[in-house]
Amino acid sequence: MHSIIANDYELEIGSILDSSFASLLDKYSDVKKIIVSDDNTSEHCVPFLISNYDGLAEAEVVILPAGEENKSLAIVANVWELLTEYGLGRHDLIINVGGGVVTDMGGFIASCYKRGMQFINIPTSLLSMVDASIGGKTGVNLDHYKNQIGVFNDPEAVYIDPIFLSTLESNELLSGYAEMIKHGLIHSTDLFNKVIEQLDIPFELELELLKESIQVKNEVVKRDPLEGGERKILNFGHTIGHVIEGFMLGSEGMTHGHAVGIGMVFEAYLSTKKGKLSQEEFKTIESAILDVFPVPTFSNDDIQSMTALLTNDKKNKGGKILCCLLEKIGECTFDHEISEQEVTEVFLHYKNQQINLN
Ligand SMILES: NC(=O)c1ccc[n+]([C@@H]2O[C@H](COP(=O)([O-])OP(=O)(O)OC[C@H]3O[C@@H](n4cnc5c(N)ncnc54)[C@H](O)[C@@H]3O)[C@@H](O)[C@H]2O)c1
Structure with missing residues (x-):
């Protein structure tokens, strides 16, 4: 496990099973947890996490439609409504499991919901591992304009495990x-x-x-x-x-x-x-x-x-x-x-x- 301090948050590279993710989940044991994923990562990556972490047993899984064309405010608004239905509070936790679209959107969803809540990134595409999940840029597209709406906000932690690359096209x-x-x-x-x-x-x-x-x-x-x-x-x-x-x-x-x-x-x-x-x-x-x-x-x-x-x-x-x-x-x-x-x-x-x- 390779641990780096990235501004104020932990960035760990290597097997997530050897990382501080379990102890971080312990820290959040008494709050609700929402996993934000997409059509593909909900199938290929989320089950691995849920089966390895008891702390995720009760987590709700939000599945975004996969793809850049869905990186929109309309989808974000749907998720905010869903989070309200789940009764999510600002002290609860969002865990983004996906490529750059999921980490950008999930980070933005968390950053604006109830004026901001904590989120963790678990990138599952190579692009998200080397770039999108780190650095604090979150956001969505506006029509043809890329990332036109968004905020800078760091996650609580980022766990980069190449194991997820095995199912990537x-x-x-x-x-x-x-x-x-x-x-x-x-x-x-x-x-x-x-x-x-x-x-x-x-x-x-x-x-x-x-x-x-x-x-x-x-x-x-x-x-x-x-x-x-x-x-x-x-x-x-x-x-x-x-x-x-x-x-x-x-x-x-x-x-x-x-x-x-x-x-x-x-x-x-x-x-x-x-x-x-x-x-x-x-x-x-x-x-x-x-x-x-x-x-x-x-x-x-x-x-x-x-x-x-x-x-x-x-x-x-x-x-x-x-x-x-x-x-x-x-x-x-x-x-x-x-x-x-x-x-x-x-x-x-x-x-x-x-x-x-x-
Ligand atoms: N925030 C930043 O600093 C930053 C930097 C670079 C890029 N980005 C953004 O990142 C986005 C691109 O990221 P991307 O290339 O990861 O796109 P993506 O999130 O759309 O993922 C690409 C495809 O791979 C699938 N996928 C992801 N992980 C998988 C896995 N482990 N197994 C099987 N399928 C998997 C996804 O479902 C999707 O279909 C763009 O929207 C871009 O603007 C942001």
Whole structure:
């Protein structure tokens, strides 16, 4: 068991059965407990927890409809009504068991219900383990705008146990690797190379690599919990990634990691265009990422719709679109202004490449 202090809460990585979860449940023995899960984690992950912890025997299990398209205020309102029916008080406990959608929504549900109650995150997707469940960002989407409504609020504890990854579908596992690639790109060449090598054997993830990736996020968040400055580098790939993901919500959908993967290539392209990242490093990033996360065929209308979404990005300031750029592999800087025109150009660059290829 590897225990890290993340701001004021406990972050433990390894078998949950060896963690402090049992003693934490003892601490909450006299309060109601609600497990927030989704269609998949209620089946694959919650039974394991209930069968191993007597303290969860009486817990109510809330099952959210799985998927990004359900990360909405309407679903959150349904859950608040359900919690009221259960007679949940502000001293009771919410335990989120799921991927990033569940930890983001469950955290938000807990943070606003009766002006805030305690919650624990037990992430079950790789993406949620390395990224979404830690750092205190909670929230929901508003139409096509990603995470437009939300609050910063830390959980009481986070328990990260790779055992849950065994039932995750392969595209969802790969999605988590996108955030691990990002941690490499903003932190060090060594970590980037290790993650890229691991992509050849994605189901054999080393615990040490998982810990290293989590540490990158945790250290940045500890230094800048409310994203006043440095934390913005964790958004690398997300300015463009979020508009792709938000746009795709209206059609066949795309995993968060796939959209961020493309976003990272596009933002790396802009980094090179703006004289920062070298051509050679850009090519390394481009081939490693596009190999796993190909760019779909977008029409000109699609591209126009996506660039229009950019103007409402949370990271914008004073009407300007702000973005992170790479200086080199392992060094990212933030608050760079980019124009709609530049983003359109990068989309067209990849669209034309596809036409050439076909
Ligand atoms: N709060 C943050 O800092 C932060 C950071 C990154 C991403 N996010 C958010 O996280 C979300 C993406 O997270 P995600 O990729 O985990 O998506 P997700 O929660 O939708 O999970 C992906 C799919 O995997 C299923 N699943 C999860 N665990 C499983 C398991 N153990 N076995 C079988 N199926 C399982 C889910 O039911 C879902 O169908 C996005 O909404 C994104 O905005 C938040």
